[in-house]
Amino acid sequence: MHAAQQRVAQALARCREVYPTLPAPKVWFDLKGASAGQAHLGRGGLRFNPVLLSDNRDAYFDEVIPHEMAHWLVFHLANGTRLKPHGREWQAVMRDLFGLVPKVTHRFDTQRSQPRPYRYECGCQTHCFTARRHALVVKGRRYRCRHCDQTLVYSAFENP
Known part of the structure; x- marks a missing residue:
């Protein structure tokens, strides 16, 4: 979890290159089910799924954390204006700031994180x-x- 928090701090530093006053998000590892991450703007932070993080560490650091941080940045840049979650603005941050293909969903095995007994x-x-x-x-x-x-x-x- 500590390494993930460090990766969030790195992504925040990258975002602050374009928006220096961007507030730091709180970070929780309490997300369950099939979702890898969530920018929880109402709670003021980012939520991550600890089971999927453990099972997909590299992909989390390379894709999921920047994905959620892009939501965080776009929300603050839009100054509360409602935008499409994966719209043009978010896609531009993913491409131009993080250098990533703006993918909306992951392809992680969710068997352990979403038991169906x-x-x-x-x-x-x-x-x-x-x-x-x-x-x-x-x-x-x-x-x-x-x-x-x-x-x-x-x-x-x-x-x-």
Whole structure:
């Protein structure tokens, strides 16, 4: 985590070359699920997924941290004006400031960061649900298979 915070500091220094008064973001390692990072402008900082960081360290340092820092910079340059999250301004920062191809999504294996231990069955296959989706089913939500259109039924056997 310390090395990631240092990389955030390096990216901040790069951003301050064009916007010297850019405030330093707070940094949290509390993001879960499939998201690698998030510029959480309301909380005043950047959030990162510690599991994906651990599994994809080089890509995090080379792509994810600059990606989120580009959001941070664009938000402050726009002075609160709402812009498209991955619009022209963000793309220009990625290309011109960080020298990166402005990619919106990652291709990390999210198996460890997004466990799906709840099994549901239909007429044609097994579906694995996250705890959040399973909780919605317990509250009454129904899901249907996209292939056979049957309602998914909890099988009670959890994945190992």
